[in-house]
Amino acid sequence: MKPNLTIFDEPLLYTEGLSKLLLQNKIFSSIEIFNTTERLYNHIAENPPKFLMISSNILMLSELYNCIDTIASQNKNIKIMVIGNSHDVIVIRKLFNKGIKSYLDKNSCYDEFIKSVNALSSDEIYICEYAKEMMINFISSEQEKHTPNIKEPLTRRELEILKLICDGHSSKDISGQLFISINTVETHRKRILMKLNVKNSVGVVKYAMENNIIN
Structure with a gap:
């Protein structure tokens, strides 16, 4: 049938x-x-x-x-x-x-x-x-092949935003969920990229996956 x-x-x-x-x-x-x-x-x-x-x-x-x-x-x-x-x-x-x-x-x-x-x-x-x-x-990206070395730990708020980034949310979505301005979200994004020593959201997700921050 x-x-x-x-x-x-x-x-x-x-x-x-x-x-x-x-x-x-x-x-x-x-x-x-x-x-x-x-x-x-x-x-x-x-x-x-x-x-x-x-x-x-x-x-x-x-x-x-x-x-x-x-x-x-x-x-x-x-x-x-x-x-x-x-x-x-x-x-x-x-x-x-x-x-x-x-x-x-x-x-x-x-x-x-x-x-x-x-x-x-x-x-x-x-x-x-x-x-x-x-x-x-x-998976095969040479750019993000190695886990970055973090010189400064992520704050609780940065970890919260990192998880939302990994869920595919835009800065506007994150701003609405956390009740903070888009400019504040963008500032946190830049600090996360700097601390993880990655260039974009792909690197952020790879780090989160390799360190069991997301399932």
């Missing part, structure tokens, strides 16, 4: 066109389309789908995290696929930690989508070629 699919995305012209293509090719038995979280949550509560495809363009990043966290924690059998918008390794890693099973980028082709569906049907995860290449570059 073919699985059913729920699409959370917009615009309607695109989502209706995609659903017709998938139904014509008999990939899914039925497809439902939603463009608000309220309607999506109500639908999932009444009729949870086998597959859920979410576009990252429809929500802010923090809202996307919350949406996936809510759905995955309450419906462990739903296979969540995210269509990303050229997200970096930090964000993709966070999405998988929240509970997605597949990551496709906006530039992924139809064949990759089908590969993703087949992988999830076999209880595997799927990462598109674009994201795989980024992860390989992240």
Whole structure:
């Protein structure tokens, strides 16, 4: 029996066109389309789908995290696929930690989508070629190959901001969560980079992973 699919995305012209293509090719038995979280949550509560495809363009990043966290924690059998918008390794890693099973980028082709569906049907995860290449570059980066030597320890606030950076939050997100100005966040960011002797957020995440600051 073919699985059913729920699409959370917009615009309607695109989502209706995609659903017709998938139904014509008999990939899914039925497809439902939603463009608000309220309607999506109500639908999932009444009729949870086998597959859920979410576009990252429809929500802010923090809202996307919350949406996936809510759905995955309450419906462990739903296979969540995210269509990303050229997200970096930090964000993709966070999405998988929240509970997605597949990551496709906006530039992924139809064949990759089908590969993703087949992988999830076999209880595997799927990462598109674009994201795989980024992860390989992240791991093999010569620039951040060694753990930096810290001459001055991070403060409690700097550790707090470091963890939020690793979760993929922007300076604006961090400013709102910690009730501090964006300028203050940027000052902390610069001090963290200086103390860790790294040049960007990739180096910060690598340090945090290697020192078990994040899981």
